[in-house]
Amino acid sequence: MQQTSTTRDVRDVYIVPRWAGAPQDDWYPWLSEQLEAVAAEDGFDYRIHKLAMPSWDLPVIEKAVDYLQEVLPASSLNSQVILVGHSVGCLAILHYLANVSKSNPESQQVGGVLCVAGWFSVDSPWQDILNWMDAPIEYEAARRLIPENKLIVLLSDDDPYTSGYQENERLWVERLHSQVSILPGRQHFSAQLDFDVRDAVRDLAGAMPAMAS
Numbered sequence: 369m370q371q372t373s374t375t376r377d378v379r380d381v382y383i384v385p386r387w388a389g390a391p392q393d394d395w396y397p398w399l400s401e402q403l404e405a406v407a408a409e410d411g412f413d414y415r416i417h418k419l420a421m422p423s424w425d426l427p428v429i430e431k432a433v434d435y436l437q438e439v440l441p442a443s444s445l446n447s448q449v450i451l452v453g454h455s456v457g458c459l460a461i462l463h464y465l466a467n468v469s470k471s472n473p474e475s476q477q478v479g480g481v482l483c484v485a486g487w488f489s490v491d492s493p494w495q496d497i498l499n500w501m502d503a504p505i506e507y508e509a510a511r512r513l514i515p516e517n518k519l520i521v522l523l524s525d526d527d528p529y530t531s532g533y534q535e536n537e538r539l540w541v542e543r544l545h546s547q548v549s550i551l552p553g554r555q556h557f558s559a560q561l562d563f564d565v566r567d568a569v570r571d572l573a574g575a576m577p578a579m580a581s
Contacts, residue, residue: 377448379412379413380449380450381569382417382450382451382452383417384432385421386456389424391418394557394559395562396454399566403570421457426496427456428499432463433463442475446476446478447476450479450480450569450572451465451480451481452484452565455487455529455557456497458484458486459500459505463510465478465481465509465513469506469510479515479572480514480519480520480573481519484522484557484562485557487527488536489501491532507544511544522554522568524552525552526552
């Protein structure tokens with residue numbers, strides 16, 4: 369038993385929380401438990417990194433990027449790394465990947481990126497959100513570090529913060545060639561469990577037989 373666990377591949381899953389979110393919030397602890405529970409079935413050892421982002425009550429792009437580069441330097445990127453963003457966490461990941469791509473052109477691609485309730489605009493923004501909405505992202509630079517068909521976006525048809533989900537979907541596809549799913553009744557994906565999130569991570573990890581049904 370011990371021998372097989374040490375020989376299995378590893379998937380490092382990094383979770384970047386929503387605005388003011390912490391490692392113990394929403395579906396983050398549940399996702400960790402779920403992935404650990406299916407590790408033997410999937411053939412991977414999942415290492416979950418639920419990130420405590422700095423100053424996350426009022427997130428600042430530069431602090432977020434600096435922290436992500438500290439936690440996950442360019443030299444650590446490889447196909448076993450999966451990035452999971454929730455809400456503003458999705459934008460933090462894009463800024464980080466674009467920065468790494470530009471400053472370290474030889475960086476390896478990650479295994480995949482999952483963006484949950486990711487937005488490019490919100491219905492009633494305040495100044496701190498406008499700072500994120502207005503900040504340019506070099507999408508092509510970010511996309512260079514994500515394999516084709518390995519950027520999955522999950523949106524809801526009743527998100528209270530981004531009612532224009534069709535426009536959001538269009539932008540994810542147009543700007544980043546994302547695979548977007550619109551799910552009914554998820555609001556801002558703030559529930560304590562969500563099997564679509566779990567299965568999307570497993571999909572990115574390469575657990576296709578488990579996903580076949």
